[in-house]
Amino acid sequence: MRRAWPLRRASALALTVAIGTVCPGLSPVPAVAQDSSSDSEGYYATPPPLGNTAPPTDTGRPDKPYTKQVGCVERDLGRDVIPRETPWGQQYLRINEVHDLMRSTVGSVGRYPGGEAVRVAVIDTGITNHPFFNGRVQGVEDYVADTPNGPGLEDCDGHGTEVAGIIAANTTPDIGFNGVAPEVQILSIRQSSQNYAVDDSASQSSGGNENAGGEGGNDSGGGGDTDGEGQPNALRAPGGTAPAQNGGRTQEEEDAAGTLDTLAQAVVRATNENADVINISINNCRPADGNIGEGERTLQAAVRYAVDNDVVVVAAAGNTGENCPQNDQRDPAKPKTIVTPPWFAEDVLSVAAIDETGSVADFSVHGPWVTVAAPGTGITSLDPAAGSGGLANLTIENGEPQQIQGTSFAAPYVSGVAALVRAKYPDLTARQVMYRIAYTAQHPAASGGRDNFVGYGIIDPMAALTATVPSEEGIEPARADQLPSDLPLTDNRDWTPMVVALAGSGGALMALIITLFVVHTIRRNRTDEAHPTDSRKRV
Incomplete structure (x- = not known):
C-alpha cells in the first residue's frame, strides 16, 4: 500500500498542473476587470478624437438674460x-x-x-x-x-x-x-x-x-x-x-x-x-x-x-x-x-x-x-x-x-x-x-x-x-512578463527518488519476508524428520 501513496500523490499533482496549464481561464474574472478601452460600435466609453476643434471664444457674459x-x-x-x-x-x-x-x-x-x-x-x-x-x-x-x-x-x-x-x-x-x-x-x-x-x-x-x-x-x-x-x-x-x-x-x-x-x-x-x-x-x-x-x-x-x-x-x-x-x-x-x-x-x-x-x-x-x-x-x-x-x-x-x-x-x-x-x-x-x-x-x-x-x-x-x-x-514602470514555456513549473517536485527508494525498500522487505518464511519451513520439516510420529508411541 505504501508504494501506491506517492504515486497517487504524484498523479494528483500532475493532474492539477495539467488543468492549470491547459485551462488557465477557469478562474472567473470580474466583469469590471474586462478591457473596456475600445468600443465595438460607435463612440460610447471613449469620445471621438478632438481633431481640429478649437476652444471657444470667451464672451465673459451669460448666454441669455x-x-x-x-x-x-x-x-x-x-x-x-x-x-x-x-x-x-x-x-x-x-x-x-x-x-x-x-x-x-x-x-x-x-x-x-x-x-x-x-x-x-x-x-x-x-x-x-x-x-x-x-x-x-x-x-x-x-x-x-x-x-x-x-x-x-x-x-x-x-x-x-x-x-x-x-x-x-x-x-x-x-x-x-x-x-x-x-x-x-x-x-x-x-x-x-x-x-x-x-x-x-x-x-x-x-x-x-x-x-x-x-x-x-x-x-x-x-x-x-x-x-x-x-x-x-x-x-x-x-x-x-x-x-x-x-x-x-x-x-x-x-x-x-x-x-x-x-x-x-x-x-x-x-x-x-x-x-x-x-x-x-x-x-x-x-x-x-x-x-x-x-x-x-x-x-x-x-x-x-x-x-x-x-x-x-x-x-x-x-x-x-x-x-x-x-x-x-x-x-x-x-x-x-x-x-x-x-x-x-x-x-x-x-x-x-x-x-x-x-x-x-x-x-x-x-x-x-x-x-x-x-x-x-x-x-x-x-x-x-x-x-x-x-x-x-x-x-x-x-x-x-x-x-x-x-x-x-x-x-x-x-x-x-x-x-x-x-x-x-x-x-x-x-x-x-x-x-x-x-x-x-x-x-x-x-x-x-x-x-x-x-x-x-x-x-x-x-x-x-x-x-x-x-x-x-526616468525609470520604466514594472511590468508583468510571461515566463518562457521551457522553464520548470513553480514548486514542481521530482518524486522519482522517493518512488525508487520506497520501491526498493518494499522489495527488500518482501525478500526478507520470503526468506524468513522459507527458513521457518525448513526448520519445521527437519524437526518432523527427527521425531517421526510412530516413534512417540509406547510399545
Whole structure:
C-alpha cells in the first residue's frame, strides 16, 4: 500500500498542473476587470478624437438674460452653527497629517516654495466670501447675472461655497473641519444656478439680470417657491444649507442657468487667468447614443486647451437621478449614460464618491472614464449663506434635513490634493500631477489595478506627496512578463527518488519476508524428520 501513496500523490499533482496549464481561464474574472478601452460600435466609453476643434471664444457674459426666481440661502434665524467634530472623510484621508507634512517640507499648505499661492479655479454656482476664506477668494467672471458683490461672488444655490470650502477653508484649531489646501487662492467663476431662470421679458442687449431680485425673490431669501408646509424652499434648517444639493449641478436644464457652451468658456477663462487647478463639480448627463454633441465637442476642446496650458482639470463623476440612470449594463464598453466633462478622461481627473464604509457610493455614476475616488457622503463645509461665519453639514430635500452628499463634494478633495502636489513638486506638468495622484491611489483588486467604480482607487494624499513615481525618475514602470514555456513549473517536485527508494525498500522487505518464511519451513520439516510420529508411541 505504501508504494501506491506517492504515486497517487504524484498523479494528483500532475493532474492539477495539467488543468492549470491547459485551462488557465477557469478562474472567473470580474466583469469590471474586462478591457473596456475600445468600443465595438460607435463612440460610447471613449469620445471621438478632438481633431481640429478649437476652444471657444470667451464672451465673459451669460448666454441669455437670467433673473432670480428663488431666494438665496440664508442663515437660520441669524445663528452661526459650527459642528466641532472632524468629518470622517478628513480623517480617512489623514488631512491633518498631510498639513503637518506640508508645513515641515514646503513651509506652507497651498503655496509654492517662493510664497506664491497655488491658484484653484472653482467653476460652479458662485462663492460667498466666508470669513474662513481669509480674503483669498477672487471673483473672476459670472455667466449667470451681474450682482452688486462682483462677478462670481454670489452663491444663491449654496453649492459652490461648499465645494470651495472643502478645498480652501482655513478654520480655527478648535474646529475639526478644515480645507485640504487652506492657503490656496480661489478663483470664483459662477457658471450655473438652479435659482435663476431665463428672463423672457428682458432684452438680449441687457446681457443678464439688472435687478438682482427676480419676481418673488430677493437677496434675503424670503421669496421663491414654497414646500408643502408653506415655507420658502431656500430656508435653512440648523446646521443646514440650500436645498437640492444631493442632486448635483447639471447643465442644459430647463428653467435654470448653465449650458455646455458657457461651461467651456469658463474653462478657457480660468486657464487664461493662470489657474493651476480647475474644479468642475457641475456636469451634463445624457443617454449614450454613439454620438457627440456640438456643446460637448466645444467643452472637450476647452478641457484640452486647459491641460495643454499646464492646468490640472478635476471633475465630479456625476450623480444618478431620474434623467441620469446608473451604468449597470453588462458590457462596460457600452454605457447607458454619458457624463461630461468626466467623459474626456484623457484630459480630466474624474472623481467618484465613496461612503463611510470605503465602498463606492450608490449614487456615484460608474464608467470607464472614472479616474479616482474620494469621500462624498457625510460632508461638512462652509455655510454658504451671506453673512454667515458657521459651517453646514445638512441640506434640505423635500422640506426635510439630510446629509450633504454627492460626487460634487468628492471632486474638491482631489482638487485640494492636486494643489498640494503642485506646491510640493512645482516642476511637474499638469499631466504628471494627474498621473501621480492616480498612481498613488489605493488600487482596487481588479485587472490593471482599476475598475469602473472607483477608477484607479481612493486617493491617498500622503502617498501622492511622498511616493517615488518611476516615470518622474526616468525609470520604466514594472511590468508583468510571461515566463518562457521551457522553464520548470513553480514548486514542481521530482518524486522519482522517493518512488525508487520506497520501491526498493518494499522489495527488500518482501525478500526478507520470503526468506524468513522459507527458513521457518525448513526448520519445521527437519524437526518432523527427527521425531517421526510412530516413534512417540509406547510399545
